[in-house]
Amino acid sequence: MAKNLTTREEDYSKWYNELVLKADLAEMSGVRGCMVIKPYGFAIWEKMQAELDRMFKETGHQNAYFPLFIPKSYFSREASHVDGFAKECAVVTHYRLKTDESGKEIVVDPEAKLEEELIVRPTSETIIWDTYRKWIQSYRDLPILVNQWANVVRWEMRTRLFLRTTEFLWQEGHTAHATEDEAIAEAEQMMNIYAEFVENYMAVPVIKGLKTESERFAGALETYCIEALMQDGKALQAGTSHFLGQNFAKAFDVKFADKDGGLDYVWATSWGVSTRLMGALVMTHSDDNGLVLPPNLAPDQVVIVPIYRNEEQFAAVSEIANNLMKELKAKGIRVKFDNRDTHKPGWKFNEYELKGVPVRVGIGPKDVEKGTVEIARRDTLEKEFVANEQVVSKIESLMQEIQENLYKRAFKFRQENTTEVETYDEFKEVLDGKGGFVLAHWDGTAATEERIKNETKATIRCIPLDDNVEAGSCMVTGDPSPRKVLFARAY
Amino acid sequence: MAKNLTTREEDYSKWYNELVLKADLAEMSGVRGCMVIKPYGFAIWEKMQAELDRMFKETGHQNAYFPLFIPKSYFSREASHVDGFAKECAVVTHYRLKTDESGKEIVVDPEAKLEEELIVRPTSETIIWDTYRKWIQSYRDLPILVNQWANVVRWEMRTRLFLRTTEFLWQEGHTAHATEDEAIAEAEQMMNIYAEFVENYMAVPVIKGLKTESERFAGALETYCIEALMQDGKALQAGTSHFLGQNFAKAFDVKFADKDGGLDYVWATSWGVSTRLMGALVMTHSDDNGLVLPPNLAPDQVVIVPIYRNEEQFAAVSEIANNLMKELKAKGIRVKFDNRDTHKPGWKFNEYELKGVPVRVGIGPKDVEKGTVEIARRDTLEKEFVANEQVVSKIESLMQEIQENLYKRAFKFRQENTTEVETYDEFKEVLDGKGGFVLAHWDGTAATEERIKNETKATIRCIPLDDNVEAGSCMVTGDPSPRKVLFARAY
Numbered sequence: 001m002a003k004n005l006t007t008r009e010e011d012y013s014k015w016y017n018e019l020v021l022k023a024d025l026a027e028m029s030g031v032r033g034c035m036v037i038k039p040y041g042f043a044i045w046e047k048m049q050a051e052l053d054r055m056f057k058e059t060g061h062q063n064a065y066f067p068l069f070i071p072k073s074y075f076s077r078e079a080s081h082v083d084g085f086a087k088e089c090a091v092v093t094h095y096r097l098k099t100d101e102s103g104k105e106i107v108v109d110p111e112a113k114l115e116e117e118l119i120v121r122p123t124s125e126t127i128i129w130d131t132y133r134k135w136i137q138s139y140r141d142l143p144i145l146v147n148q149w150a151n152v153v154r155w156e157m158r159t160r161l162f163l164r165t166t167e168f169l170w171q172e173g174h175t176a177h178a179t180e181d182e183a184i185a186e187a188e189q190m191m192n193i194y195a196e197f198v199e200n201y202m203a204v205p206v207i208k209g210l211k212t213e214s215e216r217f218a219g220a221l222e223t224y225c226i227e228a229l230m231q232d233g234k235a236l237q238a239g240t241s242h243f244l245g246q247n248f249a250k251a252f253d254v255k256f257a258d259k260d261g262g263l264d265y266v267w268a269t270s271w272g273v274s275t276r277l278m279g280a281l282v283m284t285h286s287d288d289n290g291l292v293l294p295p296n297l298a299p300d301q302v303v304i305v306p307i308y309r310n311e312e313q314f315a316a317v318s319e320i321a322n323n324l325m326k327e328l329k330a331k332g333i334r335v336k337f338d339n340r341d342t343h344k345p346g347w348k349f350n351e352y353e354l355k356g357v358p359v360r361v362g363i364g365p366k367d368v369e370k371g372t373v374e375i376a377r378r379d380t381l382e383k384e385f386v387a388n389e390q391v392v393s394k395i396e397s398l399m400q401e402i403q404e405n406l407y408k409r410a411f412k413f414r415q416e417n418t419t420e421v422e423t424y425d426e427f428k429e430v431l432d433g434k435g436g437f438v439l440a441h442w443d444g445t446a447a448t449e450e451r452i453k454n455e456t457k458a459t460i461r462c463i464p465l466d467d468n469v470e471a472g473s474c475m476v477t478g479d480p481s482p483r484k485v486l487f488a489r490a491y
Numbered sequence: 492m493a494k495n496l497t498t499r500e501e502d503y504s505k506w507y508n509e510l511v512l513k514a515d516l517a518e519m520s521g522v523r524g525c526m527v528i529k530p531y532g533f534a535i536w537e538k539m540q541a542e543l544d545r546m547f548k549e550t551g552h553q554n555a556y557f558p559l560f561i562p563k564s565y566f567s568r569e570a571s572h573v574d575g576f577a578k579e580c581a582v583v584t585h586y587r588l589k590t591d592e593s594g595k596e597i598v599v600d601p602e603a604k605l606e607e608e609l610i611v612r613p614t615s616e617t618i619i620w621d622t623y624r625k626w627i628q629s630y631r632d633l634p635i636l637v638n639q640w641a642n643v644v645r646w647e648m649r650t651r652l653f654l655r656t657t658e659f660l661w662q663e664g665h666t667a668h669a670t671e672d673e674a675i676a677e678a679e680q681m682m683n684i685y686a687e688f689v690e691n692y693m694a695v696p697v698i699k700g701l702k703t704e705s706e707r708f709a710g711a712l713e714t715y716c717i718e719a720l721m722q723d724g725k726a727l728q729a730g731t732s733h734f735l736g737q738n739f740a741k742a743f744d745v746k747f748a749d750k751d752g753g754l755d756y757v758w759a760t761s762w763g764v765s766t767r768l769m770g771a772l773v774m775t776h777s778d779d780n781g782l783v784l785p786p787n788l789a790p791d792q793v794v795i796v797p798i799y800r801n802e803e804q805f806a807a808v809s810e811i812a813n814n815l816m817k818e819l820k821a822k823g824i825r826v827k828f829d830n831r832d833t834h835k836p837g838w839k840f841n842e843y844e845l846k847g848v849p850v851r852v853g854i855g856p857k858d859v860e861k862g863t864v865e866i867a868r869r870d871t872l873e874k875e876f877v878a879n880e881q882v883v884s885k886i887e888s889l890m891q892e893i894q895e896n897l898y899k900r901a902f903k904f905r906q907e908n909t910t911e912v913e914t915y916d917e918f919k920e921v922l923d924g925k926g927g928f929v930l931a932h933w934d935g936t937a938a939t940e941e942r943i944k945n946e947t948k949a950t951i952r953c954i955p956l957d958d959n960v961e962a963g964s965c966m967v968t969g970d971p972s973p974r975k976v977l978f979a980r981a982y
Contacts, residue, residue, distance in 0.1 A: 027622075027625070029557065029558045029618065029621075029622060030562065030565075030618070030621050030622075031558045031560045031561070031562060031609065031618070034558035034559070034560060035558070036555070036556065036557050036558065036622050037555055037556040038555055039553035039554065039555045039637060042553070042554050042555045042556055043553065043554070046554060062530035062533070062534065063530065063533050063534070063537060064527070064528055064529055064530045064533045065527065065528040065533055065660065066520065066527050067520045067522045067525035067526070067527065067658055068525070068559075068611070068642055068644065068658050069522045069525060069581070069658070070522070071521065071522060072588065072597060074521075075588075075597065076596070076597055082597060087587060087588055087589070088586065088587055089586070089587070089588065090560070090583045090585075090586055090609070091583060091584065091585040091586065091587075091588065091599055092581045092582060092583050092584075092611065093582065093583075093584045093585065093599065094581075094582040094584065095579065095580070095581055095582065095646040096578060096579055096580070096582075096646065097563065097566075097578055097580065097582065097610070098578070105567070106563060106566060106567055106573060108582055108584065108608055117599055118522065118581070119588070120559070120583065120611070127520065127521070127522070130520075130521050131518075131520060131521075131527050134518070140833055146530060150642075151559055151641075151642065153559065155586040155587065167558055167559050167560070169556065342631055
């Protein structure tokens with residue numbers, strides 16, 4: 001298994017980077033901090049998009065598209081938003097280049113300076129609420145349930161493939177409602193949809209909760225989130241959904257006439273997940289042999305590799321492979337027969353292991369004789385010989401089994417790496433030891449939160465939305481705490 | 492029918508703008524030249540995307556994603572490309588804003604100036620070929636058949652919704668091949684796929700051909716195109732596919748080892764269609780009552796409008812409507828039952844006519860009595876009563892009929908508005924009279940082409956790839972011409 005992959009034990013961060021490159025998911029481009037998403041990585045992202053898009057549409061959302069550029073002044077309108085987003089961003093100042101006097105270089109044309117600079121969107125609340133003002137007059141125009149799939153740019157100093165890049169792809173939902181309750185219900189619904197997607201498709205268990213005030217989205221009254229735990233014991237925020245109150249409606253003067261003829265500001269939500277999910281997928285399931293993909297998102301769920309020494313053997317093996325492929329396709333299973341003669345079976349085995357294909361089927365001359373094939377599952381690396389007539393049903397049930405096994409394994413890992421502590425010493429000990437999620441009492445103040453962050457690098461990932469609400473006292477100050485909250489060091 | 496829509500006769504350009512706005516397809520945003528694609532317009536674009544994406548994948552292409560930003564220096568590498576694309580473009584010069592001394596304004600931070608300016612991609616050949624250098628070593632790595640769906644920016648001075656906007660959405664295919672023949676075959680294949688899509692889904696007939704040298708894509712050796720004719724007699728380029736030779740491989744030093752161990756530059760193509768197709772769709776079929784959509788691309792193919800005066804009637808009508816909806820959905824037809832009580836039937840009839848829904852079904856108390864419904868088709872505006880038991884099959888066949896009728900109507904229009912001329916006087920007379928496509932002999936020189944353009948505003952749309960290759964002499968210079976070429980004034 002010469003994959004030359006650093007092991008997780010040796011250096012988790014290096015393992016991750018190498019894996020993303022070697023599995024052909026993505027690579028850094030010639031543009032600082034911007035990645036190229038390669039076809040194999042993009043095929044996984046497309047599967048994610050397709051499922052999320054279906055879930056959004058089933059809950060009444062429609063897609064639309066808003067401009068890439070936002071005039072600088074828009075950001076100043078919502079006071080807290082400007083601090084959160086208008087700082088580290090790409091600024092367009094000119095709209096023309098010209099050839100310089102030497103005739104050899106192209107330079108920015110100073111004549112073509114924009115009167116007002118344009119910001120490449122880091123998020124689209126401002127431009128969208130500027131548009132909604134034109135769309136909303138009456139309660140009849142509400143709710144507006146719109147989503148957009150888009151690229152956004154946040155100028156990051158330290159970047160990592162998928163996890164933190166200057167440009168990334170995401171979806172951002174932006175909804176407008178007549179009532180506060182309806183907006184809150186929408187924000188909660190979208191958190192639940194994200195959780196359902198991440199758990200059922202990505203096989204990544206998540207904890208739903210609320211962000212503390214200091215971790216909230218700039219301009220939100222409440223930020224709902226889902227938090228996942230990676231194999232190195234660090235947390236990753238997998239999605240957020242914001243209840244924005246009337247902040248953006250007020251900033252952009254969006255009012256509606258209610259049924260009784262009164263005028264009120266519109267209530268808002270926004271919610272998003274990004275290509276960061278690709279990082280979560282890789283870091284949750286993959287191992288020292290490479291990527292491990294859940295069947296629900298694998299571009300190829302099954303790959304068939306022929307083993308042969310001559311044309312005759314190849315013909316016999318191919319016949320079985322082609323039949324099997326046809327039957328699997330009829331069951332809706334995504335299967336590929338890799339009959340390239342440019343690569344050896346060993347190379348192919350290695351390749352598909354690295355790329356995380358859930359099930360590999362090997363067929364050689366001996367199998368032809370015996371009427372069997374060899375089936376290897378990627379999650380457990382187990383192999384077994386299966387009689388031809390049982391292969392299809394075996395693979396069908398493996399699709400579900402592997403999907404479930406990955407979820408269970410990740411869930412078990414999270415259980416084992418979630419620790420409840422009572423004291424600040426215990427807290428620090430756990431963080432520096434096994435890591436993972438740590439549940440502890442906190443007094444609810446930003447000051448204590450800040451102190452913990454400075455002293456331990458752990459942040460409050462969320463105030464979980466579960467029933468575990470036993471009161472106690474803050475591990476740092478001893479002040480009363482209504483419930484334990486979820487801490488971790490995070491990506 | 493008080494739609495307050497300017498008629499095509501009165502002012503075609505105004506009619507188009509009003510229609511795009513009133514049918515909720517798109518609107519201009521607060522950002523100069525950038526549009527907002529509204530949910531209804533975007534739903535049509537999504538249908539287009541889905542079909543094209545399927546066609547691309549069926550021919551072996553995969554999607555990927557490349558950076559939004561391109562370093563300025565990349566454009567200088569391919570000599571003709573820089574003139575074509577690096578001029579009117581959005582230039583990112585800074586990566587940070589800051590609050591000014593007053594603490595009230597946000598301004599560009601002069602400290603955060605980029606060493607090299609970044610261009611927001613107007614097209615991605617340069618950044619992609621810079622990437623392909625890393626992907627291609629040997630003939631085994633070829634062909635690369637990659638497409639990306641992306642936003643691009645070209646700084647346009649005069650903009651029109653969908654037809655010419657600063658930012659637009661498109662797909663751009665970029666392929667790499669071991670041989671010249673293979674690359675040419677790919678470029679031709681993609682032109683054919685575009686033609687198939689535009690004719691079969693958009694119901695817009697096109698003429699396939701080659702661009703003249705002066706109309707070619709900057710950096711291409713050959714540009715294949717499909718040209719459509721709008722109702723006002725102006726041409727619209729609906730898609731282009733470029734054979735790029737080895738120009739980009741040379742500019743970015745992309746070589747491969749062939750089977751015999753020799754090193755050669757890689758052969759390239761690129762091809763794209765954009766949201767401009769939305770403009771072509773609107774301008775080909777729509778009428779003075781609003782949008783007319785081909786069933787293959789209509790977000791709603793059928794809408795059912797209930798007519799009633801009381802709850803009892805509504806219940807009876809709804810039962811029939813719900814059954815019909817279920818049956819139509821089972822046939823794969825996209826149907827909507829508009830049972831909103833906030834709008835009157837007359838308003839709804841008007842609305843769906845404006846929005847181009849192919850078939851409208853009206854059901855009222857009299858229909859309930861008689862066991863009929865009223866069916867109205869949008870293309871011909873014909874109405875008829877149909878017995879309940881025949882409704883489903885009637886609608887099913889209407890889907891095909893309307894699709895075909897729209898194509899035939901557009902084809903007939905094009906035939907009637909394509910004129911062959913022999914003299915330059917005739918040529919000018921036709922252009923200033925009925926307009927449309929004009930076939931005429933041309934001597935093949937850029938000078939004559941330029942003169943015709945300056946004198947008549949008509950350009951050579953393409954050298955058609957058909958069998959009509961009778962030689963003659965140029966209408967302007969009298970010099971020999973191997974065949975007539977296609978002229979028009981164009982969007």
